[in-house]
Amino acid sequence: MENLFLKSKRMKRLRSIFNSALACSVGIAIVVAAVVPSTFADNSDSKNSESSATLYKASKVYTMDGDPLSPGQVLVIDGKIKAVAETVDLGGVEAESVDLGEGSVLMPGLVDAYSQTPLSSTGMDEITSEVTLDFQAIHSIDWDKNSLRRQLQAGTTTVNASPGTQNVLGGTAAVIKTMDHGDSVLVEDGAMLAAMCNDPASRNRSRSRPDTIYVRQPTNRMGVVWILRNTFSKAERSKDENAYAKLKQAVAADRPLMMVSRMSYDIETVGTLADEFGFKPIIVGGEEAYKVKEELVERDYPLVLKYDNPGTTQGAERSELCWNNPGILAEAGLTFAIAGDNLLEKARFARRFGLDADVALASITSTPAQIIGVSDRVGKIAAGYDADLIALSGEPLELTTSIRWVMVNGKTTTEKEN
Template sequence: MKDQDQMHQFKLLGRVCLFACAMWAGWNNSAQCAEHPISGRDGQQATLIQAGVVHIGDGTTLRPGMVLVVDGKVQAVAEKIESTTEMQVLTVAEITPGFIDAASSVGIAGGAGEVTSEVTPDFVVADALDFQDPNFARQIDSGITSIHVTPNTDNVIAGFAGLLKTGGTTPNWLQRETGLFLSMCNDPTGRNSSRSRPETLYVRQPTNRMGVVWILRSRLHAAQQTDTEPSSVSAVSTDQALSDLVQGKTKTYAVSRTAYDIETLYRIANEFSIRPVLVGGDEAYKVIDLLKRENSSLIFTSLSTRSTGTEQTELRWSSPTMLAKAEIPFALAGDELLNQARIAHRFGLEPTAALAAITSVPAKILGFENQIGKIAAGLDADLVAFRGDPLQVTSAIEWVMIDGQIYSNGKGQ
């Protein structure tokens, strides 16, 4: 309940911010559109998009359908909307919601791991984000309109991820601190590159996977013992952040790929009553019953990145299909979202589920289903226009819209 309250507060805050942004954007448009080609809509406040197929994102479609965009928001979606002379009318073959990458590393400047400590719960990715990183343009070009920038997995308790739009001239944060990332996997054991030189200062724990569990458990246990005052999620002290975590005030994400890591993760999670969103999940297909029992949500990254080395996870191309069958909510994430959805479909996932896994499902898992992830009245106008069936490799993206602004080839128009 508490974390829901917290989330609610954040959402409210987010909405206020967005409202302010929208106000600013509106003023900006009317006042100085010529100087701002990125945000300028040349006074065209309303855009009507006529599409052969509108993929709503939640599994439903309109064939044909129309989407009315006003001031960066979708104002109406229907089979038929009358156009007026003030509207800019665009005709496209098919349209989907903008894609949401729920586990991305784009734009983190100066490295995402910390060598001097394995527990860094007060680290915030948003503080290291370089919005000028040209990779954002690449994300836009491939239809990704929102990204969840996550810390890397070198640290056992790694830090806070942030959710932002890929478009705009300045970072448009949906939430600067979405949740705390834990690494319940082998990765933290590999961080110690100086193991062969034990005299160095940088010999860090853990050095094996048991050590990962030990650090996680002992630090959470210590946090449970200390009595601290409740505080905001953006607590600056490590102790405070850990305390918030064990008190259930912080949304948590945990990276686990192998079946044994996933099992361990839920064992620890239950000991401390935390409800992590599972990230990774390469072998999730082996523990489907557990995931169902734990009511898990999964950010599945194994279609784009296949873990190797010590984890040696066994690959199943049908993992997304199995998760869908078991009705476990999962997002496809990592990289190349559209190709992931296409390939997941190739491997047996229903087309609607494949599209949902990169739109409405990640929005829901991240707690922003009322703002992004669907083409629906009141939601952000984040859209991807296609020249054909989005799930066909032969179909090109015509343009991408973020908050009502059209981009093509990753660039604003």
């Protein structure tokens, strides 16, 4: 009994010591939390909460509107670029000064003119129908997707999130920012996407008549062309203002019309359809555009190139790749953007295989912004534009240059994250 009494007394004493230690540790944690700033909080608000005006100084600033400034300064106030010059006149504005150091470079955030990266893996195509004109990609965006975060870390600040290509007419794209989801949608219901390629037919096989409910059309390339022509014809003949409204806007150039075509003969087919129905498309993909450059020049079609890094001679649909495709199109005088993940890396490879340096930078900044209709907000460093910037350790097209941080709407990632 005595032993049990002693054990009980010892347990009470240990419990008392434990509770005291716990209370002490909680108190210390509260004091530390109150005194020490939140180092590991979402860094997107870190600088901006301290000062609404910040002056960034760099050895060189690529404005994408004329020659680079060397040195250059950019004044950012409340998420917008207020001024840019070799030496900015603050005019009495109290601004925090951030000197990026010797050899530093500032350039606009990169713009991806065609991407499915932000979309949910199950939200790219609505395959219950071959034509889904009212499908909106904005409703399939996964804002927490890791690949979207990786695009941000690689310098891409604006993305044209587009439907997939399993449908002949897949719906409309949305232009979004890759950070700051509270204010990230630039265009909610944007470009119409069509697929003049083999993608819509690639998954369809007919073991019976292809006009039954058991078979999805099209089953071959001729079917793709027929569905496009049939849909455009119906839109042309329709007297209902609400029927085919978005497609009618695309034909009338009130809405961009992006047509995915990789093979040279598919690009020529797009030209035939455009002549028949009177629209001006944006060619997306364009792996074999170099083969029909004369026709593209004659028609003055802009392009969004899905430019693959060297390592293969065949692209999608077994297209014959030319690593200097961008350089050839630039020499012909065509307007084009380079699209895809790791845009800075793609521009570097395009430069390596013959593309002019200024055109290479424009193809991932100002030109895609112009093609997708947001050139009044992004793609340049100019007064009134969104404060979307990239801080680099050196020249953008040098392979040894690294990204120090990326800014979207005046909010930055950290160097550690990049």
